[in-house]
Amino acid sequence: xxxxxxxxxxxxxxxxxxxxxxxxxxxxxxxxxxxxxxxxxxxxxxxxxxxxxxxxxxxxxxxxxxxxxxxxxxxxxxxxxxxxxxxxxxxxxxxxxxxxxxxxxxxxxxxxxxxxxxxxxxxxxxxxxxxxxxxxxxxxxxxxxxxxxxxxxxxx
Numbered sequence: 001x002x003x004x005x006x007x008x009x010x011x012x013x014x015x016x017x018x019x020x021x022x023x024x025x026x027x028x029x030x031x032x033x034x035x036x037x038x039x040x041x042x043x044x045x046x047x048x049x050x051x052x053x054x055x056x057x058x059x060x061x062x063x064x065x066x067x068x069x070x071x072x073x074x075x076x077x078x079x080x081x082x083x084x085x086x087x088x089x090x091x092x093x094x095x096x097x098x099x100x101x102x103x104x105x106x107x108x109x110x111x112x113x114x115x116x117x118x119x120x121x122x123x124x125x126x127x128x129x130x131x132x133x134x135x136x137x138x139x140x141x142x143x144x145x146x147x148x149x150x151x152x153x154x155x156x
Contacts, residue, residue, distance in 0.1 A: 011153040014137060015047025017087075019054060019076070019148040024062070033065040040076045043147065045085075050129065052080035060148070064104075069094035072118070074148075083126040089150065091118020091139060106145025116141035120152045 020042045027035035040058030045051065058076030065071065070093045078085040094100060095114030102109050118139045122132035136155040141148060 010156045011138065012156050013047070014152045014154045015045055015050050017043065017045050017054070017148075017150040017152065019043040019058075019060070019074070019150065021060060021147060030063070033063040033071075036062045036064075038062060040074065043076075045078045045080075047152075050080065052078040052085065054078055067094075068097060068100055070100070070104075080126065080129075082128065083124065085126065085129065085132075086123040088121040088123075089118055089139065091116070091141070093141070093143070103143055108144045111140075111142035116143065118150070120150070 019040055022039040022041045024036040024038040027037060029035075038060040039056075040054060040060055041056050043054035045054060055077045058074065060072060060074040063071045072089070072091055072093065074087075074089040076087050078087060093103070093114060093116040095103070099109055099113045103114060118141065120137040120139050122129070122135070122137065124130065124132060137152050138155060139150040139152050141150045143149070
């Protein structure tokens with residue numbers, strides 16, 4: 001019996017996060033790069049069967065590496081009508097020197113001009129959403145001075 005080819009995954013739109021952020025704290029150069037810690041001050045999460053608000057108190061850690069790319073790790077809590085979700089986002093953002101400088105300065109830049117992709121991990125006890133505890137979610141993002149927008153997709 002031979003190995004059969006795996007099925008090709010598809011992306012199913014799941015939700016959109018609008019993450020409001022405050023002024024960042026410039027930690028300085030670490031061995032990994034230039035670190036900035038940005039507070040998450042609120043926001044919204046909307047999608048089929050999921051709606052809620054992002055609670056203040058989350059954090060977004062952005063590290064700009066020597067090659068000009070930025071990695072991010074963000075943690076936040078979402079309050080829904082049915083209970084809480086814990087979100088953990090990781091990813092990369094990069095583009096031309098001019099575009100990444102404009103994004104870093106908070107300018108509104110066409111997201112087609114830079115790569116902003118990542119993953120989203122959801123942890124919840126909300127019965128209708130527990131399937132997300134074991135789901136692979138990928139994100140595509142955009143950023144300006146006051147918020148980060150992530151479109152999250154379920155990999156099926």
